[in-house]
Amino acid sequence: MFAPEGPTVRELAVxxxxxxxxGYDLLAPKFDRTPFRTPRSVLAPVTRALRGMGPFERGLDLCCGTGAGFGVLAQVCRERPVGVDISAGMLTAGRTAHRSGADxxxxxxxxxxxxxxxxxxxxxxxFGHFLPRQRPALFAQVHSVLRPGGRFAFPVPAPARPGSRGYWAMLAFDGAMRVRNALWRPPFVMYYRGFRxxxxxxxxxxxxxxVELRALPELGERSDGSPRCRLLVATKAGPPR
Structure with a gap:
């Protein structure tokens, strides 16, 4: 699951x-060697879909971490990518990885x-780091930083089917996090099943x-023919600048 240079079990527990x-400050130096980093197999289809809607002028990677999304923005936006994150450690790792290619x-x-x-x-x-009650405020913030006609885009995987291995894995993970947060402070918010x-x-x-949804066919289909992943595109009302 992890590269040899990735975090140890003890480091993940801490x-x-x-x-x-x-937690992300601690994980930052090794984050890009974990499966938590968004893979290129997801970034490439998103880039293709956004390229068909652009080009855009200025782009922001929200909760950018070490900057996995900067390559997407660099290909579809005319100006340098901008990233924002709450973790100073992740931003430090991102600056090292991208040098002068992003702000x-x-x-x-x-x-x-x-x-x-x-x-x-x-x-x-x-989005798993935000409780459902926080999402309206989060979306209002995104709306406030977009110009009229601007777009907010992110991939949305199809939900795991009830009874599948993925379904039970997410159920177990969310359950473990709820127990952890009931017994330990400060809380660590990371829930997979609340993003409906x-x-x-x-x-x-x-x-x-x-709001519209666009299929990402490169990521395959489920047995019923529906996409395994879609790109959600939310457009702020008003003519583009």
């Missing part, structure tokens, strides 16, 4: 008993330090977005 911010800013996704300066916001794998597409679409609409 991270899991920390806050989200401090990295430390900030809270629930209080973004930008005005309406972006035409595209992307995010990869970060119907709820998310409604919340985005209430935040002022028009």
């Amino acid at each position: 991270q899991a008993l920390s806050s989200v911010e401090h 990295l800013v430390r900030g809270d996704a629930l209080a973004l330090p930008f005005g309406p300066a972006f035409d595209l916001v992307v995010s990869f794998g970060a 597409l119907g709820d998310v679409r409604s919340e985005l609409a209430r935040a002022g977005f028009d």
Whole structure:
């Protein structure tokens, strides 16, 4: 599951008993050698889909971590990518990896330090760190930093079928996290099963977005012919700048 240079079991245990911010500070030097980093097999189809909607001027990677999404923004945006994350450690690792290819800013996704300066916001794998009650505020923040006509895009995997191995794995993980957070402080928020597409679409609409889904055929189909993964594209009302 992990490369030989990746974190040890002890290091992962220490991270899991920390806050989200401090946990990622600890994991940052080895994060890119874990399966938690968004793989190229996902980034490439997202890039293709966004390229067909662009080009965009300025793009933001929300909760950027070490910058896996910067390659996507570099290909579909005319200006340098911008990334924002709450973990100073992850940003340090991102600056080392990307040198002068991106601008990295430390900030809270629930209080973004930008005005309406972006035409595209992307995010990869970060939504499990937000409780359902926090999502309306998160989406309102994204809406506030987009220019009219700007887009908020992120991949949405199809939910695991009840009874499948993936279903039981996510159920067990979320259950373990709830027990951990009931017994230990500070909490570490990371839940897989709370990000339900119907709820998310409604919340985005209430935040002022028009929402559509686009299949990512490179990631395959399920047995019923439906896509294994879609790109959700939320567009801020108003003509593009």
